[in-house]
Amino acid sequence: MSATSARDRIRTLYDPELIEALGKRLMHLLGQHFATVENSAGNVLNWVPPEENIATARATLEHSAEPGTLPERFDEMVRLALRRGHNLHDPRYIGHQVPASVPLAGLFDALGSLTNQVMAIYEMGPWATSVERALVELWGDAIGLDRGTFAGVVTHGGSLANLTALLTARNIALGDVWTRGFTSSGPAPVLLAHADAHYSIARTAGILGLGTGQVVKVPLDDRRRMDVSALRTLLMQCRQSKIPVIAVVACACATPIGAFDPLVPIADLCEEFGVWMHVDAAHGGAVAFSEKHKELIAGLERADSFICDAHKTLFVPALCAFVFYRQREHRFEAFRQDAPYLFDPSSPGMAEYDSGMLTVECTKRAAAYGLWGLTALCGPGLFGDLIDTTFEQTRILYELLRAAPDFETLHEPQSNILVFRYHPELATPLSAEQVGDLNRQIRRELIESGEFYIVQTMFNGTGALRVCVMNPLTELQHLEDLLASIRRIGQNRISKDSAAVA
Ligand SMILES: Cc1ncc(COP(=O)(O)O)c(C=O)c1O
Structure with a gap:
């Protein structure tokens, strides 16, 4: 390959018109993405096993864009990344201590990255x-x-x-x-x-x-x-x-x-x-x-x-x-x-x-x-609003759990972190270990189904569910739906296990 063609190829990538066009495209796709995700129109996490994701990622590296097809290829790659990523901006994401970040902040981060x-x-x-x-x-x-x-x-x-x-x-x-x-x-x-x-x-x-x-x-x-x-x-x-x-x-x-x-x-x-x-x-x-x-x-x-x-x-x-x-x-x-x-x-x-x-x-x-x-x-008042809103939602979840006889609250929340267990009253009582295992299985099924994203943890040596309300868009209805989903999955599991024993 001649030195000139290498230089031409490089120049294309620095072309201000290309940057503007692809930037517009990116913003358009992101607008659509946030509209879908914030309205919970899809899954929170589109669960794909790691080997499959890695194979797809590897395949993307095997075919770079042909001359003149850069915009189409860019489009495909952005869509793929959005499809395979985690949708933290879905209000049903209430998992780790990683927020549904305010998207505007990301635009300023992009400004720093683009200009290095x-x-x-x-x-x-x-x-x-x-x-x-x-x-x-x-x-x-x-x-x-x-x-x-x-x-x-x-x-x-x-x-x-x-x-x-x-x-x-x-x-x-x-x-x-x-x-x-x-x-x-x-x-x-x-x-x-x-x-x-x-x-x-x-x-x-x-x-x-x-x-x-x-x-x-x-x-x-x-x-x-x-x-x-x-x-x-x-x-x-x-x-x-x-x-x-x-x-x-x-x-x-x-x-x-x-x-x-x-x-x-x-x-x-x-x-x-x-x-x-x-x-x-x-x-x-x-x-x-x-x-x-x-x-x-x-x-x-x-x-x-x-x-x-x-x-x-x-x-x-x-x-x-x-x-x-x-x-x-x-x-x-x-x-x-x-x-x-x-x-x-x-x-x-x-x-x-x-x-x-x-x-x-x-x-x-x-x-x-x-x-x-x-x-x-x-202004910094925004941060007070975000803290107050997410702490308040956590308190609401705590009250919902307290009022539900088949859930166990394990502590009163001081922040937006809350640990609890699904613990139904049954004819055959479960041991602490079985309750812990049940909660872990519920959370695995829940996240793989894409319905919600929450976390599992250990509390006093036994498995438990952990929620961190890091999404200011999470509302009462989402929290009620979360309990309903946990209950449904939990009851199915218990019925399946007792059928297997019988
Ligand atoms: C109390 C506390 N300190 C430190 C960390 C680590 O922070 P980072 O993940 O930014 O390294 C965490 C992460 O969750 C944390 O909860």
Whole structure:
């Protein structure tokens, strides 16, 4: 193939008219898609076994577009991706802590992607850096931090955010460990973490060289919140045994049932013992924007570090996670490295604006574009509305379950997460294990049928159903239909099982 033809082929792809035409086509197809999905006109999840999906994906790679057929091929590929994807915008999607994101935010993300705005250094992504800074200020203010005294950065997800903040805590607690590694012959350091903390905390301990076994689980109270008196006992024991505590890790809220820790007494204890307080507020940090629910995170502003995921409860597309440091001087403690080709000594003040100094990532996508666009268009009041609406729907579901004799509520919701079981009264009572298995089978059948999308989990060692109302379009009727579907599938299963036994 000649060099000219290669160049021509490449040029075609950069043709502004082509971009405009395909962009219009994409928007048209997306408009149709949202109309179908938001009205529940199809399945929530079009279940296709993984081998079949992978085979289809492989086949798409085997035939690229012939010259002149690019628009048709583009059309086919978009339709295929929409058909095979998961329809989070269907109001019957109430599954994981991943939202039916506000579609407009995705348009701003696309703006960043299409023009390839990246960060690491200010000059590569001046607007990306600026919007990220402005959003750190906005969210920090809402949480109650003092403007000018705190710092923050956006990173690719809550797991990386926890890792970054706890790396900072480790470097501060253990002095020169960043450069010399672990040299102390004294007792091994620990993290004291909420017993239900997300698995990214144990992973962080492994990655940081502390060891996953060094995560000490702080016992929980009867609402699965950190038990403050148990935390005091652990802190005393560590002090007496001279065990370094890297951090106390609290949750706002914890993943399993959305329980918010009592942050004020935890902050008091951390201050008393001189220990770094970290809060995983990946899910709950957004309540800062809700007048009704902001009390749930009272005390968060006293943590040394905390994380909040905008791609969870601020309803923007993944990934957009924030790490906050109460004291701005801690922002450079995670990574104490020089990269001379990036950071320009002729302009040392610019390092203040170079996100690469604060994150694991060197090149980082403009992850806050979507959040910026949405906030600038609608104002932060939108986030309060989204929180209030989804928390309210969860409370309604809870009341429906309480009123239904064949369902078992397992906790009162503090957020939009709710765990429960289908547990019918029968002539032949089921064992706890059988009820757990039944619930798991119900959920598998439910999601594969495309009727609803919910999650399964374990509660006190037994299988249960878990719902996270991450879709502001979910209404009472959907919730009533959910219970009816679970009941129908459950009863069918029980009849089939008893017929098999007979
Ligand atoms: C409390 C909590 N922290 C951290 C994470 C991890 O966040 P990400 O999935 O963005 O890495 C999750 C995910 O669900 C979570 O619930």
